[in-house]
Amino acid sequence: MDFKSSDTIPGPRTEDHLPHTAQAAVKIVIVGGFGVGKTTMVGSVSEIRPLTTEETMTQAGIGVDDNYGSDTKTATTVAMDFGRISITDQLVLYLFGTPGQERFWFLWNGLFEGALGAVVLVDTRRLEVSFDVMGRLEERGVPFVVAVNSFPDAPRYPVEELRTALDLAPEIPILECDVRRRASSKDVLMTLMRFLHSLALSGALT
Numbered sequence: 001m002d003f004k005s006s007d008t009i010p011g012p013r014t015e016d017h018l019p020h021t022a023q024a025a026v027k028i029v030i031v032g033g034f035g036v037g038k039t040t041m042v043g044s045v046s047e048i049r050p051l052t053t054e055e056t057m058t059q060a061g062i063g064v065d066d067n068y069g070s071d072t073k074t075a076t077t078v079a080m081d082f083g084r085i086s087i088t089d090q091l092v093l094y095l096f097g098t099p100g101q102e103r104f105w106f107l108w109n110g111l112f113e114g115a116l117g118a119v120v121l122v123d124t125r126r127l128e129v130s131f132d133v134m135g136r137l138e139e140r141g142v143p144f145v146v147a148v149n150s151f152p153d154a155p156r157y158p159v160e161e162l163r164t165a166l167d168l169a170p171e172i173p174i175l176e177c178d179v180r181r182r183a184s185s186k187d188v189l190m191t192l193m194r195f196l197h198s199l200a201l202s203g204a205l206t
Helices: 038-045 102-112 128-140 159-166 182-202
Strands: 024-031 054-056 075-077 081-086 091-097 117-122 144-149 174-177
Touching: 024 038, 024 128, 038 081, 038 091, 038 117, 038 182, 091 182, 102 128, 117 128, 117 182, 128 144, 128 159, 144 159, 144 182, 159 174, 174 182
Parallel strands: 024 091, 024 117, 117 144, 144 174
Antiparallel strands: 054 075, 081 091
């Protein structure tokens, strides 16, 4: 999914410095398999010009990278995407998008370091990829929500049916989204923040 066709924030993006009212900054990681929309999500929701590490895909990836459903994709993230969004005047989220290709997953451990929570982006055409992604988060003890990115040609399923297929615990939020749309991406992040807040109140977030 290319964020060139995504929503953009009207007018120029803000400068890189934090708002003077900011009192807390939180690191959030956006993870998922290859081509699920991580770069697009960061690009659509970031209030600063997003930093991307996309490189042109080459013949070397054929037979190595699973690009099912992403046949028109010409570039891929090889390190990370970075953006920032102010949730309130006091709270700022730093967004780190991870590379989706399995050969770059060794970078994930560094990106997970210090993360308060995560968004797992899911493509219903390749649900099986999500198990390894969620497993890595669980191993690291990083709470997460699941966002089902709505690709035009992807099959649609009831959310609770997807919860069963992904073997998600009842308390883990799962919702549909369109990462090309800023409002939809922001709603995913707000769902994650509400989930983290509930964990903190229950004492489950340490």
